[in-house]
Amino acid sequence: MEKNQIIAGKKKEPNYRGIKAMPFVIGNEAFEKLGTIGTSSNLLVYLTTVFNMKSITATNVINTFNGTCNVGTLLGAFMSDTYLGRYRTIGIASISSFLGMLVLTLTAAFPKLHPPTCGSEEIICEGPSPGQLTFLFAGFVFLVIGASGIRPCNLAFGADQFNPNTDSGRRDDINSDGSAADPWKLRSLQQVEEVKCVVRVIPVWISGIIYYIVLAIMQNYVVFQAIQANRSLGRGNFKIPAASYNVYTMITLTIWIPIYDRIIVPFLRKITGKEEGITILQRVGIGFLFGILTMIISGLVEKHRRIVAFTRPTLGLVARKGAVSSMSGNWLIPQLVIGGLSEGFAIIGLVELFYKQFPENMRSLGPSFLISGFALSSYLSSVLISVVHQTTKIGDGSNWLAEDLNQGRLDYFYYLIAGLEIVNLGYFLVCAKWYKYRSTDNSSPMDVAKEGRCSARRTLPGAAALRQGGRCSARRTLPGAAALSFIHHLT
Secondary structure, eight states: OOOEEEGGGEEEEEOGGGGGGHHHHHHHHHHHHHTTHHHHHHHHHHHHSSSSSHHHHHHHHHHHHHHHHHHHHHHHHHHHHIIIOHHHHHHHHHHHHHHHHHHHHHHOOOGGGSOOOOTOSSSOOOOOOOHHHHHHHHHHHHHHHHHHHHHHHHHHHHTTTTTOOOOSHHHHOBBSSSHHHSTTTOOOHHHHHHHHHHHHHHHHHHHHHHHHHHHHHHHHHHHHHHHSSSBBBBTSSSSSGGGGGHHHHHHHHHHHHHIIEEEHHHHHHHHHHHHHSSSHHEEEHHHHHHHHHHHHHHHHHHHHHHHHHSOOOOOOOOOOOOOOOOOOOOGGHHHHHHHHHHHHHHHHHHHHHHHHHHHHGTTTTHHHHHHHHHHHHHHHHHHHHHHHHHHOBTTTTTTTTOOTTTTHHHHHHHHHHHHHHHHHHHHHHHHHHHOOOOBBTTBBBBGGGGGGGGTTTTTGGGGSOOOOEEEEGSSSSOOOHHHHHHHOOOO
């Protein structure tokens, strides 16, 4: 029988609260995402309509903001694991997130904090002043600090609520708040193994960077597509907000995750004999394939929207953009659903891979390393958008990513991304073929459950030491990873 005992350094183990602490951990993650990622699509509309920014400028601002939120997690993880501990880091970051949302709210509430309203007939509108931009970006800075502290620590902090002592496990020497007791004292052998773990995942990490461009592009440009499409609900005057169409991705994840975990995995397990149905990398590869389909379908839908705008009566004008196509906004749903399935496979698989393949004392750094790759994707998306905007030409001075989508060729841009993802999929398949999973007690992470014990040394909460008839229930999809991806789209 496991008991809380005095461990290394004669320090008493904390009182583990287990599943009772999960509502607080998940709730904190949800509200942080609501304040950053959850508002990204709405911020895109806000910057173009209230702050009168051009579409390209607003898109690059959002991509830079999202990228900085993600890359900041490396610093947050370092501060947490080395100095502050997870509890203090999450506390400071939560306060910063609140201040960021407060600043953004003030920019909308007070007219002097944003430019004058631009009428629908105006072609040139007054932009924001330097003072207004400074105040706006101050809110972004607070949100970045909040995201940098919460994202790398929350998953590991949730895992810390479960007693990690197992028959085959060994606790690292850590403090009760999650910080390292002696962060600079590591055995040379342990250092070598940690470096090998990191090096092994770098090729997969690179492919994840290219893949995430799909999600970054879709999250932004589907909003612009919706703005110039028929968003009327039924025959009434109510119009669905353009940024709300991204909710279909969240709905898809909500429905798909339990179906995959409870129905598809058991079915695949009977066929493959693997506890998780398919390997983690196989799951990621399927997500990459769905990412390609997402871009192809997006291109076809945009082509149809544009044709309808030119061949059928339009539904009015959008300020500084152009005519509204009579194509129903519901045509955008398929690409969002396929995108949700893509994320349900790829992102959850990548989170699970990076959590399992990193050593115990680097568990905060593992997800942060992955998220930093997503940051590079956001920056790369901005560069790609800017290059396409500057180099492509259509007719009289227009380009693929014109302010008025009817005058541009957004469908060509989608096909370009699809081609890039096809190359990336080929690269990923080569990486997956030669990848060697980190072993635990002479078993791969995929086979640990077969040994009749849980070797999860501080594993994800839902997969930690739940025994049924002497078997570890870690064979299912790790719920922590699935929950994070779901919360990622909580808008």
